[in-house]
Amino acid sequence: MARLTETLFDGRFGDLHGPWAEFFCRDVFRYRDGLSPAERSELAYERLRVINEGIDGVEDMVASTDRLVSLHEWLGVVDGTLTTLATIHYNLFLGSLLRLDPHRTVDREPFVRLRRYGTVLITELGYGNNAAELETTAAYQPDTGTFVLHTPSSGAQKFMPNTGPAGGSKSGLVAARLIVRGQDCGVFLFLVPLRDEHGPLPGIRVRLLSETPGSAVDHAITSFDRVVLPRTALLAGDHGDLTAEGAFRSTIGSRRRRFLRSIERVTTGKLCLSAAALGGARAGLTVAVRYAHRRHTFAPASRSAVPVFAYRCHQTRLLGAVARAYAATFLLREAIRAAGAKAGPAGEEVLVAAAKGWITWQARDIVTECRERCGAQGLLSANRIVDLITPIESTITAEGDNLVIWTKAAADMLTGRGYTPPAAPAARSGPLTDRALLLDLLVRHELHCLHHARGRLNLPSTDPMDRWNHVVNPALALVDAYATRRAAQAFLAAAESIADDATRQVLERLFRLFVLQRLAPHTGQLLADGHLTAEAVRDLAPAVDRLGAALAPHALALVAAFAVPDALLQAPIATEDYAAAYDDPAGPWQSGPAG
Numbered sequence: 001m002a003r004l005t006e007t008l009f010d011g012r013f014g015d016l017h018g019p020w021a022e023f024f025c026r027d028v029f030r031y032r033d034g035l036s037p038a039e040r041s042e043l044a045y046e047r048l049r050v051i052n053e054g055i056d057g058v059e060d061m062v063a064s065t066d067r068l069v070s071l072h073e074w075l076g077v078v079d080g081t082l083t084t085l086a087t088i089h090y091n092l093f094l095g096s097l098l099r100l101d102p103h104r105t106v107d108r109e110p111f112v113r114l115r116r117y118g119t120v121l122i123t124e125l126g127y128g129n130n131a132a133e134l135e136t137t138a139a140y141q142p143d144t145g146t147f148v149l150h151t152p153s154s155g156a157q158k159f160m161p162n163t164g165p166a167g168g169s170k171s172g173l174v175a176a177r178l179i180v181r182g183q184d185c186g187v188f189l190f191l192v193p194l195r196d197e198h199g200p201l202p203g204i205r206v207r208l209l210s211e212t213p214g215s216a217v218d219h220a221i222t223s224f225d226r227v228v229l230p231r232t233a234l235l236a237g238d239h240g241d242l243t244a245e246g247a248f249r250s251t252i253g254s255r256r257r258r259f260l261r262s263i264e265r266v267t268t269g270k271l272c273l274s275a276a277a278l279g280g281a282r283a284g285l286t287v288a289v290r291y292a293h294r295r296h297t298f299a300p301a302s303r304s305a306v307p308v309f310a311y312r313c314h315q316t317r318l319l320g321a322v323a324r325a326y327a328a329t330f331l332l333r334e335a336i337r338a339a340g341a342k343a344g345p346a347g348e349e350v351l352v353a354a355a356k357g358w359i360t361w362q363a364r365d366i367v368t369e370c371r372e373r374c375g376a377q378g379l380l381s382a383n384r385i386v387d388l389i390t391p392i393e394s395t396i397t398a399e400g401d402n403l404v405i406w407t408k409a410a411a412d413m414l415t416g417r418g419y420t421p422p423a424a425p426a427a428r429s430g431p432l433t434d435r436a437l438l439l440d441l442l443v444r445h446e447l448h449c450l451h452h453a454r455g456r457l458n459l460p461s462t463d464p465m466d467r468w469n470h471v472v473n474p475a476l477a478l479v480d481a482y483a484t485r486r487a488a489q490a491f492l493a494a495a496e497s498i499a500d501d502a503t504r505q506v507l508e509r510l511f512r513l514f515v516l517q518r519l520a521p522h523t524g525q526l527l528a529d530g531h532l533t534a535e536a537v538r539d540l541a542p543a544v545d546r547l548g549a550a551l552a553p554h555a556l557a558l559v560a561a562f563a564v565p566d567a568l569l570q571a572p573i574a575t576e577d578y579a580a581a582y583d584d585p586a587g588p589w590q591s592g593p594a595g
Contacts, residue, residue: 003503004561007494008326010333013563016066020074023054025567029078033382038166040216044081045117045167051086052114059112062094065268065340069332072272076279077568080391081216083276084398085117088162091272093118095265096173096189100235106191117167119194121222122175122263126155134187136224138176138234142246145231149176149192149203151223163194163206164218170194173235174224175262180248186255188240189262190233194222203227214390237261266399267349270356271336273395277363278328280388281370282562283569285325287385288370289318289559291377291573308373309555316548318373321366322558323514326507328359330490331483350418351486353409357402358483360395367392377573382581384571403476410475413482414453421450422485432536432543435492435508438515442488444531445522446481453478484518506554513547516540 009017028050035043051071052058061067068091075083094111097118110116127134135156138147151157163170174192178185193201200206203226209219234242239261240250252258292309299306308314335355338348367388371378378385396402413419424447425440432438453474461467491514495507519526520540526532551558566574572581584590 003498003500004507004558005563007498007507008329008561009563012066012070016070017073017563020071021563021565021568023051024074024078025565026050029568031382031384031570037211037216040081041164041166041218044079044085044216047079047082048085048089048117048167049114051082058090058094059098059108062090062098065271065336068095068268069271069275069336073275073279074568076276076388076391077283077564080214080280080387080394083391084215084217084394085162085167087269087272087276087398088120089114089118091269092120092265093173095268096120096263097191097235099264100189100237100262102238105232106235111171115169117170119161119163119170119172121158121161121163121172121192123159124155125157125159125221126153134175134177136174136176137179138174138188138190138229139179140181140242140246140248142181145246147178147190147229147231147233149174149190149224149227149229151225156223158222160209160219161222162218163200163220163222164208165195165199166218169196172222175259178234178240178248180242180246183248184255185240185248185250185258187259187262189235190229191235192224192227192229192233201227212390214387215394235262267339267352269399270352270405271332271339273399274328274332274335274356274359277360277392277395278325278332280392281321281328281363281366282325282559283564284367284370284385284388285318285322286559286562286564286569287383287571287574288373288378289322289555290575291374291578292318293556294573294576294578295375295377309552312545312548314373315552315555316544317369319510319548319551319555319558320513320517320544321369322555323510323517324362325366325562326510326558327487327491327514328362330494331355331487332359334486334490348418350409350412353400353405354479354483354486356399357396357406357409358480358487360392361402364389364392364396374573377578382571383573384569406476406479407472410453410472410479413450413478414457414471414475419482422446429533432516432539433512435511438512438519439485439488439492441519441526441531442481442485442515444526444529445519446478446485448525448529449474449478449481488515488518506551506558509547509551510558513544513551516544516547520544 005013028047055061072083072087075086097106111118124134124136135152137152138149140147161172171191171193173189175187176190178188194204195201203224205223207221209221212219239252239258242248250258252261292314293307295308296305297308332355335352338351367385371385374385377383381387422443425443428437428440430437453471456471456474459470491511495504495511498504498507523532523537523540527534527537572578
């Protein structure tokens with residue numbers, strides 16, 4: 001199924017993805033059992049240094065969305081802690097530093113060579129999604145040309161940056177409110193040395209947080225006690241400056257917009273985290289589908305055993321998860337293209353936000369399904385699946401909690417910012433095997449969500465909060481419908497691009513399975529609105545079963561197309577003779593039959 005691999009990876013497996021898949025087969029990235037959290041944390045930093053040495057042109061990679069996202073797609077298979085460290089250092093820290101320091105006033109070499117690790121301190125204990133209201137201050141001192149960085153309250157402590165002792169010397173980009181001549185100029189990023197080999201630097205207080213199960217990132221609470229910074233610490237990019245006389249000026253009038261300009265890398269971060277979650281989900285599916293073909297159980301009215309995958313209930317669940325993984329992969333590719341092309345006013349922001357929530361939520365559901373289908377074996381870390389769950393949970397929260405960024409995307413879509421509703425399709429009838437009909441039904445559902453949400457928005461209310469609460473849940477349904485429709489369109493376009501008939505037919509069946517399972521919860525509304533017949537609704541579940549039966553012989557090939565090497569997967573239950581991993585060389589069976 002080489003054609004499927006090339007289709008999944010947008011024709012760039014050989015030059016963009018294959019090298020990472022091979023790179024992560026090295027011994028340093030192999031699964032290690034029995035490590036303490038501190039040991040796992042140090043190992044993750046060590047692995048990051050190995051990656052850094054293997055990158056040809058770190059700054060070029062950071063500036064290339066394709067390259068950076070492809071790295072994360074494979075990191076998600078290897079180590080969740082390592083994924084977090086990489087996305088912070090490369091995307092948030094270095095990516096922001098390169099953009100906000102266009103004149104290269106900062107020596108980048110220690111960070112590019114990873115002699116110093118870069119982290120980012122934005123969120124405060126009292127401020128999460130309302131980050132433009134942060135309390136930490138950086139007051140300019142005109143007589144010395146310096147800033148004084150200070151944490152004024154308990155709520156202003158920086159929450160959860162990886163500023164702990166693991167990894168050695170660190171610097172951070174600290175979001176702080178710039179105060180010039182008593183004037184609040186808004187929140188900017190400041191480059192702050194945080195710790196050296198001896199510990200936190202003077203004026204910097206770091207307290208480790210409690211452990212995060214399944215993750216070994218050295219998260220901490222961090223605060224500043226009148227830390228003096230040089231003038232070059234202010235990273236204002238091209239949208240803010242201090243004159244020689246010490247006056248602030250900016251090309252952007254809004255303080256909120258200044259802050260959003262400073263943290264633009266979170267958009268790329270959403271793509272990176274989506275890729276990492278998706279890479280983990282595809283690895284989990286590779287393990288679960290292989291195991292389902294090798295784990296045998298009883299067969300009704302028979303003395304012979306059959307693979308658990310022979311049961312239709314196992315097939316439709318795992319194949320449905322495979323279909324969602326394919327759809328999520330095609331949606332990720334679409335979002336990467338939109339981000340690179342700057343799809344228009346806020347267009348890429350809406351798509352990337354919708355895709356991030358949709359992909360990471362799907363990845364969690366996929367891995368949960370895989371864990372359950374592997375039974376007790378799925379609970380063992382050595383089989384990898386259970387260790388994918390916490391990292392994927394992290395992607396759901398990081399770079400904007402999914403529910404929060406979907407709420408923002410919903411508001412943009414309702415006001416027409418970055419979203420053009422699809423045209424209502426012409427009336428069409430046909431069987432549930434009709435690809436065009438299935439896409440039309442997704443469009444119908446999206447338009448229903450849009451009209452319902454806008455109708456709720458127009459309900460009379462004197463309280464803005466009450467007015468928004470009327471609409472928020474229907475609006476979130478709109479974001480989900482939009483992401484699903486975009487994923488389906490990308491899926492079908494990918495299937496139709498394949499010249500080989502047999503491969504294209506398999507992918508088209510997988511597309512139908514994806515759409516039917518996504519439409520199932522909405523058939524009542526589609527029936528009520530006259531877009532589905534009662535006969536079609538009754539046939540939906542049987543149609544899913546028929547597709548499961550048709551796709552079952554191709555299941556192993558479909559996950560093989562994910563191209564996860566065995567040396568990277570390292571899961572005993574994904575191998576031909578998984579029981580050999582549990583053999584006991586001193587077991588009584590080794591000496592042959594008794595007496």
